[in-house]
Amino acid sequence: MLKLQKIVIAYQQQQVVNAFDLELDSGEIGCLLGASGCGKTSVLRAIAGFEPVRAGEILLHQRIVSKVNQSLAPEKRKVGMVFQDFALFPHLTVEQNVAFGLGTWPSAQRKQRVAELLGLVELSDYAHRYSHALSGGQQQRVALARAMAPKPDVLLLDEPFSSLDSELRESLASQVRNILKHENITALMVTHDRTEAFAMADKIGVMSDGRMLQWGTPAQLYHLPDNKLVADFIGKCTFLSATVTGDRTVESALGVLDCGYSLQAPCNTSVELMIRPHQLCFTEQSDVKAKICDKVFRGADFLYQLELENGEQLFCAAAIEEDFPQGQWVGIELNLNQAVLFPAESEGMLA
Numbered sequence: 001m002l003k004l005q006k007i008v009i010a011y012q013q014q015q016v017v018n019a020f021d022l023e024l025d026s027g028e029i030g031c032l033l034g035a036s037g038c039g040k041t042s043v044l045r046a047i048a049g050f051e052p053v054r055a056g057e058i059l060l061h062q063r064i065v066s067k068v069n070q071s072l073a074p075e076k077r078k079v080g081m082v083f084q085d086f087a088l089f090p091h092l093t094v095e096q097n098v099a100f101g102l103g104t105w106p107s108a109q110r111k112q113r114v115a116e117l118l119g120l121v122e123l124s125d126y127a128h129r130y131s132h133a134l135s136g137g138q139q140q141r142v143a144l145a146r147a148m149a150p151k152p153d154v155l156l157l158d159e160p161f162s163s164l165d166s167e168l169r170e171s172l173a174s175q176v177r178n179i180l181k182h183e184n185i186t187a188l189m190v191t192h193d194r195t196e197a198f199a200m201a202d203k204i205g206v207m208s209d210g211r212m213l214q215w216g217t218p219a220q221l222y223h224l225p226d227n228k229l230v231a232d233f234i235g236k237c238t239f240l241s242a243t244v245t246g247d248r249t250v251e252s253a254l255g256v257l258d259c260g261y262s263l264q265a266p267c268n269t270s271v272e273l274m275i276r277p278h279q280l281c282f283t284e285q286s287d288v289k290a291k292i293c294d295k296v297f298r299g300a301d302f303l304y305q306l307e308l309e310n311g312e313q314l315f316c317a318a319a320i321e322e323d324f325p326q327g328q329w330v331g332i333e334l335n336l337n338q339a340v341l342f343p344a345e346s347e348g349m350l351a
């Protein structure tokens with residue numbers, strides 16, 4: 001449905017997006033995650049037709065809309081956009097804002113579509129209000145309804161929740177997901193916030209320095225990251241140094257571990273073992289001891305920062321009943337079915 005093939009975007013001589021690929025099926029919601037300045041907005045702008053590509057192609061419904069020296073005008077692409085600052089027209093009511101892109105529709109159909117969308121975003125009672133009399137969340141829902149009104153083929157959302165407080169962001173993100181799914185809209189969103197990405201996306205892409213590091217389902221990126229940057233970006237984790245000791249085994253400060261698959265790496269290869277906080281647990285019986293360095297109450301659990309005898313540090317998420325003071329030594333155990341290993345001092349995945 002939407003396909004980006006090896007696109008390059010540059011401002012004057014500076015390349016900011018490089019050999020970038022992405023593919024979304026009809027009705028899928030994608031999300032681009034990445035640090036500030038890595039090129040996320042530039043990718044959205046190129047899809048919308050506001051930036052030309054210097055190489056590669058953008059296809060919508062198998063039709064090329066952008067390639068070198070060729071670009072279909074933005075208004076001909078059937079691409080809608082929702083911006084960070086909502087950009088509602090202050091002199092128009094909610095209803096008039098939503099109707100804005102439907103100028104060519106017959107009046108009866110326009111009215112019906114506006115009413116349908118206001119119902120969908122639960123703002124039917126606010127049709128005659130102006131934007132200054134709406135909360136941030138309500139304004140964002142109007143912006144969404146306005147962008148969806150003309151039934152775009154693709155909806156682009158550029159950090160749509162960033163000006164809202166964190167609680168509202170999470171609930172709005174899942175509401176918006178439900179609305180997009182209800183309308184079967186293909187959407188691509190940009191965010192810095194992985195919780196938001198998890199709440200919204202069918203597919204997530206982690207970008208760094210103008211490149212796509214990995215594109216996949218949230219579970220793939222969380223459990224099988226291609227490299228340490230993705231692993232780190234997608235959730236809290238630590239990397240423990242380890243050595244390959246057999247076909248399926250590695251040894252680290254936590255002992256010998258069966259990795260769950262054939263490593264296809266010679267014995268004595270140095271690797272790094274990814275450990276997510278929920279993969280560690282406290283057990284009195286364990287010979288492996290760690291010192292509690294720090295702990296943070298997170299409501300449902302504690303996040304402990306631990307230090308092993310060799311000085312390596314780890315995070316452990318534990319139930320609130322397991323309440324240990326700072327400085328105490330505790331027994332710990334690793335619980336994982338399939339180890340994620342990276343070659344030592346490199347970014348790529350070992351297996």
Ligand SMILES: Nc1ncnc2c1ncn2[C@@H]1O[C@H](COP(=O)(O)OP(=O)(O)OP(=O)(O)O)[C@@H](O)[C@H]1O
Nearest residue numbers: 011012016034035036037038039040041042043192
């Ligand atoms: N019109 C422009 N002219 C020159 N450079 C630009 C222009 N727009 C963006 N850039 C540069 O391109 C790079 C990528 O910018 P972009 O806005 O795509 O990043 P981003 O990942 O969306 O950032 P953020 O998360 O901060 O919004 C940055 O280095 C930025 O300074």
